[in-house]
Amino acid sequence: MSHHALAGAIAAASLTTVALAGVERPAILGPEDVPLIPREVLFGNPERAGLELSPDGRHVSYLAPVDGVLNVWVAPVDDLDAAWVVTSDADRGIRQYFWAENSENVIYLQDRGGDENWRAYSVHVTSREEIDLTPMDGVQARITATDRDDPDHILISVNDRSPQFHDTYRVNVRTGERELVHENDGYVGTVVDNDMQVRMGVRMNADASMVYEVIGGPNAGAEVLAVPQVDSMTTGPAGFIGDSSTVYMLDSRARDTRA
DSSP: OOHHHHHHHHHHHHHHHHHHHTSOOOOOOOGGGSOOOOHHHHHSOOSSEEEEEOTTSSEEEEEEEETTEEEEEEEETTOGGGOEEOOOOOSSOOOEEEEOTTSSEEEEEEOSTTOOOOEEEEEETTTOOEEESSOOTTOOEEEEEEOTTSTTEEEEEEEEEETTEEEEEEEETTTOOEEEEEOOSSOSEEEEOTTSOEEEEEEEOTTSOEEEEEOSSTTTTOEEEEEOGGGTTTOEEEEEETTTTEEEEEOOTTSSSOO
């Protein structure tokens, strides 16, 4: 750089410094100067959540707080202001629920004190009569299937006989009566068809690979699908179609994506 160019650069820098000297710089704020976001905004109950339409299309349901505790509300689809609360949880709040296919009962899951031993309850949305569908302590219930052609029943899997394995029951959502439909002899999971029939079981091997087997019928125990451990989360049944003679599968074996 020449002597004249260097002098010009220094002069320009000096002018810039002089110009900035007259600018009011913003104050540096400390933590005490910034208001905290209220905990209620971050962790409080939503105004409404979990919107569901009844199978007959006549009612809408959602979760909303009652005295600070989430419960299930129901309203006619043409008059949302006429909503009424149908559950009466006063402790932990309800976060999992769905309509029974009869459009008259709501099923929800709740544990006690966070022990994750989920119990299934059925509530009639008009009378608010509640039934404990799985009235056993220390037992975990899993909703397995519903069927619009059998609207008063659902399949629930519970581990009341063996803590490790869930047996499957057909349960009446109006009365709570239940009937065993599959006694689990060692499957970590089962696959149910469109008619609420248990059709396949999933066994886990010592190396964490999975085997899908036929349950019931002349081919009981036959292997349907073998899944290595690396694909166990991305390979398996996607669902039965039609008369349940065909099942779609998802498969990631020997692929970088699943098909």
